[in-house]
Amino acid sequence: MPYGPHTADDRARMLGALGLTSVDQLFDDIPVALRASRLDLPPPEPELELAARLSGLAARNRTDLASFLGAGVYRHWSPPAVDQILLRSEWYTAYTPYQPEISQGTLQSIYEYESLLAELVDLDVVSASHYDGAAATAEAALMTCRATRRDRVLISRGVHPHYRETVRTYFAGRLELDEIPLITDGESAGTTDLAALARLLAEPDRPVAGVIAAQPDFLGLLEPMPEIGRLAHAAGALFVAVIEPVSLAVLAPPGAYGADIAAGEGQPLGIAPQYGGPYLGILASTDALVRQIPGRLVGMTADLDGKRAFVMTMRAREQDIRRDKAASNICTNQALLALAASVYLATIGPHGLHDVAALGAARAAELEAALAAAGAPRLHPGAYLNEFAVRVPDARAVHRRLLDRGVLAGLVLADAEPDDPSLADGLLVCATEVTTPIEIARFAEALSEVLDGRPPTAVEAGAGAERRSAVGVVR
């Protein structure tokens, strides 16, 4: 039985009013080759059998691994209050409420999110959130073009490859995107090549709207953000900083080094790693760009009786008013996840966030020493916070063998950056405050076994066998 609200009679009446005989005629504008003819689904199954099958599929997830994977998504401890508050059904919407008179609670939560993030990034304006860090970065790139009336943006290859790809998609066919290479050797290897940036900015008749760089960069290294910003501004371009929010407890915030816009992924703020999201796009700017920032903005005001009230503001940028000239037409809010970030920041506090960042950095230093002793030295000499690349010959095969030993050895850099030969032997690994010394020792031991060609120890072999039996349930 279909769960549609319309009866056959309803549909016949509506089609009659349109002068049509079938619903399919409504889709005539879509070429036949592009239409789905049928959904490729298996036949229906009884609920109990289906539940057993889904449990079997879920059991294929490896929950036994010691994980050193970051690369844009980070594991952190989250105060229980975060999930507990998120469980309240009053919050269950991704959207911003249009009727302030019945939505003060939601509006206040968004206002608090904006205020907390503004303090963290040290900029004036924060949007109510975007889909994810990649989408926020693409919107930041578009902002620079609107504000400067120029159509070319420079993005460092130190920005996450997925973010670069997303910006490229947003720009396709209408705006230019050039990549700034990274330095390949020496003390600054793996960070943005400032000389190359200066050359790209100086190309005649190709004015630049914005320069985008990430702090820390994709390889975990610290970028010379003030210098990048100075070069951008000297050429009349705006400067976009792609940030990781937890790092801002110990690193200078974008506002302190002259960034005009900050964009980044809010997942590290109380949101568990999830395959494909949903995540939280952070976007912030200076007051000068408030009419260019896309997405909802919630402000605080007073009602007729002088009482504090929260309302959406600066609405004239938005698509329901400005239609095709809106600041963005792809800017659904992530209100529930923004709430998670607010509760996380409010409960953990500034000192707590500092501890999280500092402990992650300390664990990463332990990890660096342990991996170097096991035969995998760092790939770059520069400063990092809690993520770095190590050199491992035949990295993809080693990564696979470590999985069999219960270790998720970060990211195979050749998969993420196949065009960069300097990363061919690289694994990108990270540590956070939830990384334990025991896990670090397990990684180092397993790595030296793999590199020496020794068989796994008994404990690791047991973990692998348990996993294989779980997979066996599925088939």
Add this chain to the structure above:
Amino acid sequence: MVPTDLRYTNDHEWVRADGAEATIGITAYAAGQLGDIVFVELPDVGRVLEQAAPFGVVESVKAVSDLFAPVGGEVVQANAALAGSPELVNGDPYDAGWMIRVRLSDPGQLDDLLDAAAYDALIAAG
């Protein structure tokens, strides 16, 4: 009756020609239709405008409209007072509420515009 010394467009901008330059704003009728104006976005000095191209945005509490250049030319001045007091456009649209001053690229374009009587007829027709 609108001021007789100005020229007008169908989009409700006015032009005050003054030798090689011209001052541009929006009419009292336009300001009244928009309601309380809260923001006016104007071009930077030096930008060269084509006739009929959008040169800015006027935002009121209930609507946002593009501003179209009645004549082409280089922007030589923009009314900085509107940044802090956009309500000047409602209160004094033909004088203190002016928006930009341009150096005319083709004074002949002034002949494309409506005179006061024609513009009066336009707004009378609604």
